[in-house]
Amino acid sequence: MLDKVLTPAAFEARLYEGWEAGGAFSARPESSAEPFTIMIPPPNVTGSLHVGHALTFTVQDLLIRWRRMQGRDTLWQPGSDHAGIATQMVVERLLAGQGVKRREIGREAFLQHVWEWKAQSGGTITRQLRRLGASLDWPRERFTMDEGLSAAVREVFVTLHEQGLIYRDRRLVNWDPVFQSAISDLEVESREVNGSLWYLRYPVAGPDGAVEPDRFITVATTRPETLLGDVAVAVHPTDPRFADLVGRFAVLPLVGRRIPIIADEYSDPEKGTGAVKITPAHDFNDNALGRRHGLPMPNVLDAEARVALDEIEGDLTAVDGVAEPGFVRALAGQDRFAARESIVAELDRLGLLEKVEPHTNAVPHGDRSGVPIEPRLTLQWYCDAATLAKPAVAAVESGRTRFVPKQWENTFFAWMRNIEPWCISRQLWWGHRIPVWYGPDGHNFVARDAAAAQEAARAHYGRDEALTQDEDVLDTWFSSALWPFSTLGWPEKTAELHKYYPTDVLVTGFDIIFFWVARMMMMGLHLMGDVPFRTVYIHGLVRDEKGQKMSKSKGNVIDPLELIDSFGADAMRFTIASLAGPGRDVKLGRSRVENGRSFITKLWNAARYCEMNGIAPDGGFDPAACTTPLARWVLDAANSAVAECTAALENFRFDEYAAALRRFAWDGFCDWFLEFSKPALASGDTPEAREARGAAQHVLGVLLRLMHPVAPFMTEELWHQLGYGEEGSLIRASWPTAAEVRDAAEAREELDWLVALISTVRGVRAEMNVPPGTAVPLLLQDAPAATLERGARWMDTIRRIAKLSELQPLVGEPPKGVAQAVLGDVTIMLPLAGIIDLDAERARLTKERGKAEGEARKIAQKLDNAEFVARAKPEVVEENRERLSAAEAEVARLTAALGRIAA
Structure with missing residues (x-):
């Protein structure tokens, strides 16, 4: 029996360990399945999980889990970046705390300290990603300073130098006087x-x-x-x-x-x-x-x-x-x-x-x-970015790589069409040492290793000469630019490289279009002859609930691990997905994640209700054989949810995917179907009961599969506990497809009418403050015979859920004191005289409308003030626009409520 209270911590770690140990995340290069590949934007080895990571990794995991369920051979390539200047800073500070200075101990000793720190403390974020549920192919984890990737870096440097695309020049750079190194534009604020x-x-x-x-x-x-x-x-x-x-x-x-x-x-x-x-x-x-x-x-x-x-x-x-x-x-x-x-x-x-x-x-x-940085004239190594940029621009222009949302292509073009030479050398110790050696006269030898440099020097001088390797290291973005193919084994011709390159989707923030996306495009096209990814999905920033940028000074920074501890990973993931609209920043806060947990809990409770009512997986159930309108309606609704969710994910509309899940799971399945089916389920082993149970178990199985990409833990636990499969097997289950449903349109029309009728009655009762336990009659004006027959058929359900005493056609003139609403071609009327004080309700609604109108006017005046709009922060202006929209909607609602009360 499922626990009465949903406790994510009771199963999250266990399920993740089971998935990982069972190889559920593993790519299969030997398989004939169509590949689907995402390269993780490698987080800094110094990093830890923050809300920006929570957004980008949730989106990536959602896509990977969905495509895996579709039968694709998925590779989500994990790894981390050595983060040259950031890591060097961390270790220097640690040593300074011990009274040790980098330059006093020398390069080799310092680098030994860095590698020791990396072994002990680096990679914290990769452990934290497991808490989020990220299904990365961990055995393939790479590090930009591991030997394979370092060999690729040297190969690229030498190749581009031989082609005249890497050269040495004396130019102005951003110079950091503290690190005494050139830094990239990205590292300047x-x-x-x-x-x-x-x-x-x-x-x-x-x-x-x-x-x-x-x-x-x-x-x-x-x-x-x-x-x-x-x-x-x-x-x-x-x-x-x-x-x-x-x-x-x-x-x-x-x-x-x-x-x-x-x-x-x-x-x-x-x-x-x-x-x-x-x-x-x-x-x-x-x-x-x-x-x-x-x-x-x-x-x-x-x-x-x-x-x-x-x-x-x-x-x-x-x-x-x-x-x-x-x-x-x-x-x-x-x-x-x-x-x-x-x-x-x-x-x-x-x-x-x-x-x-x-x-x-x-x-x-x-x-x-x-x-403050200093523009400083120094001798550095440069890459001819302008030459490499031209094929990358052409690839986006021709659609070989597309940006989602499309407007980010303009950002890409603006940068790439005016790109400056790329300074690729850094005056640091931690990083890929530049593969250049100098002779006693300063002549340089670019080579893949010291032996090759020595051989070139012997040929140049006619004798052996002592060589000194360049002291500088390469810009971190140089090795990151090779990530889509160096991680797959390049320059070796590996099976992984053949199958998984080009990759399918890159998920990243707009802030590194210039520095990472552009460089990967340049290097991939030049060295691999093809784009590194077919689609670049650009997400927004994560802000607080008011739309303000998070900062420690404002005290509004949110720790995703704390949210996971409080509400579970699924709740946070679902909330992020529901807010991740195209081109929009994500406004995240505890209250919104708490709402996400309410949805996750709703499905858990619905599953427990099904379990308590004997609803269990039934391999012999045939949706096409169903005859009752209720069963056919919920099965048809499940088909619609499958179509909506699939289309939303195909179009990177994660907000629409989450909305479709919530709409069907909460409203269609939990609130309506399970409520409508209670009499049937209580009737024993009748045909109606069997169909209701069969439809319920089928739809619940569909829901668990539809929700798995965004809420993997809860769905996996329910899948096993309810008997749909072995523990840890949902991750490998197939993505649902539409089931055959007979006379679906007829069932949809009938049950949609029933839902609309009950919802309208409930709405009117709530607006008029009708006591919840008071049953009232319902009159239908101008109702055709078919509608009256439908009402009679569902009278028990309507009476029970809408709290009605009867449902009758209106004969003659409407009685005094009715609340009315239009439902299609029919006007429904609730006689409320004697049940509520109509004059008091009119006064209350009028007063509330006046307050709402006043609020709307006040906000509108503020937004009409050009000076306010120009000077206020964008998030403040947006918050006021949202408040105005809400106030106007409230005015419309109250006006409609007043209009329903007949004099």
Whole structure:
């Protein structure tokens, strides 16, 4: 007998262990079944399960379980990413707590600590995914730093280098002074900072090179500390204020060198003074301008963002009242912000600081170090992303890979059609070491291993020479870009690679379309000759119930493991699916998961009711042989649910899938069919009872299979406990198909009418505050004979459920004091005079409508205020729109209720 109370913790771990031990998640490369493949977006080895993971992994597991039940040979490839900078940061902090510094112990010792940490603490999230019910093929788990994937990385680097698609160049990068490494755009976050705008006066040089008395060109800057690296002042070509200065020179304050005043459309006459200082080694826009004009690009900050004078030492010139080399030399080694204060103070002393204004601007920060990043000119390895991007763009344009929702294709195109060279080297220790070795003269040898590099060096020098491997490692996204085929054994021609590539669906968030999706497309097409996935399903963010982004500072972060502990994994999964509409963020909260648990509990209780009433699996039941309208109706409704659920999943409409389940399971099966069937079930071994039991067990079996992808634990437990199959066998059961039902349309018409009649009567009773136990008569106006016959046939059921004393056609004029509603072509009337105080009800409903109208007006006025809509956060505006919609619906409901009461 099923437990009276649903307790997910009593069976979740047991069932999962049974599935995993029994190989239920395993792909079968040797089988002839059509494959269905999803590659897990590899979570960081440092990570733990958060609500974003709960969304993406629920969706992936739902798809995998569904396709597995359809008979597909499913592979959900598990694994994790070494997460270069994140992992290095974690281990460095752990060592710092022990008084150990990375650079003091050296590279090899540090990497030993990282591998030890990974063995002991890494991969926490993979254990947590089991709590969620994720049916990944765990024996195939890969790690981006394991030997197989590392070999693939080296192979790709060498191959692309041989093809001229990987090269070395000196370019501007995002530089993190804490990690002393280049970082990707994804690892940079923009933060609003309250700072200052400094107006600096640059003296103008005369024809003889000397400073012209009282002639300056003023620039406005947020970064006076980079002044030391200025190489020009730019003005707009059409700005009349500077027309006579273009082609002349300014004298760089503090440094003393002459720098040209140039014309370029980059300078905006409407911003600042219209003149801008150009520092190509420390600003991305300035760098682009510097390249256009062939300007020098001196670095004036070192790897730790301290002042470095090596590249400008020769330019230091004493200029009376403008520059003193001794002051600049004293800045060497100062932190950039300390140097800023010193420079501003010196400019003020020299009379070259015109003014300072408060200024708020977006400053890029390292998302892990938390410090402002520095645009820095360094020698790095690059990948020719523009060349690799063209086939990827064409693949999406032609439909070989499609985005769902489709609008995300525009995001993909915007990035790929304007893609910059990809900086693939990082100045870290943890990661794939760049497979390049250098000879004593700096000549580089790109090779798959040290032996091959040594052989190439011998051929180059004519003798053996000592080689040194490049100190840098590859960007984490480089190895992640190979994930769809490196995990399948590439470059070896494996059976898995042949069968499971290209994969079917990639499920991911929009935030990594640029950084992961795009790179996988580029690498897959170039190295495999085909797209890595046929469909990219892009889901939204998970927000709190009010639509606000979750953050620790707001205190609204939700722990999915706590939700699982409180409500069970199935409840959380079902809630996520029900909220996962296309292009929508998921608004998740405890109350919504609690509602999800109510649905899961509803089916558990219905199954227990069936068990208590002798409803058990019957292999001999034939749906086509059913004759009673009730049995045929519920069987037909089950067929409709199968069709709706299948179509929803085919179209990635997880919200519609969940809605179809809830609508049929809760309303159709539990609330209506089981209620309607009570008299039959109580009648013993009659034909009606046998049909009711047969239909019930058939439909319950269909429901368990339909719900299994989203609620695997509860459905698997019921499947076994009720006798549908052995423990752990539902995961392998077939996805349901439509059963043959005779005269389905006739049964549907009759029972749908019955449901509508009872629902309408219940609604009117509730609106009019009719006491629940009071039976009232029901009058039907203009009812045809067929409707009256149908009513007579189901009178016992109607009387029992709708609490009616009788059902009669209306003869003559309607009596005074009736509540009425329209049902198809018939008007139904409930005579309520003497049962309730009609005047009091009219007054109550009128008052409630007035309140609802007032609320609607107040919200509408707020939304009509353009300033509110422009300034409020998007989630606040959306919340108000939802409140307005709810208030308007309440007004309509109350108006309809008032209209039902006859005077």
